[in-house]
Amino acid sequence: MKATTDREREIAGLVNALANQGTLKTTSVAYIATSMKFSLSEAETRFLVRYVVWRRSQPAPPEK
Numbered sequence: 001m002k003a004t005t006d007r008e009r010e011i012a013g014l015v016n017a018l019a020n021q022g023t024l025k026t027t028s029v030a031y032i033a034t035s036m037k038f039s040l041s042e043a044e045t046r047f048l049v050r051y052v053v054w055r056r057s058q059p060a061p062p063e064k
Contacts, residue, residue, distance in 0.1 A: 001054040003047070007038065011048050012055075019055050028052060 003009040014032050018024040029052055033040055040048065 001049055002008060003051075007040075007044055008047050008051075011040075012051055013035065015048070015051050015055050019058075024052065024056060026056070026057065 003012040011032065015024065015028075015033060017027055017031070029049055032048060032052070034051065
């Protein structure tokens with residue numbers, strides 16, 4: 001799964017950081033959404049949810 005905008009890349013970066021720390025849970029969505037420096041649009045929220053689900057199934061960070 002690939003981020004296509006700067007905001008999606010920022011979301012993915014935080015998700016990846018939590019995953020690398022071993023603290024990424026499905027319940028992390030609310031924490032991530034409120035941790036962003038911007039309000040998430042509906043599309044960005046959908047990306048966040050999909051990315052968290054996808055990232056939890058990946059053993060290593062995605063290549064850039």
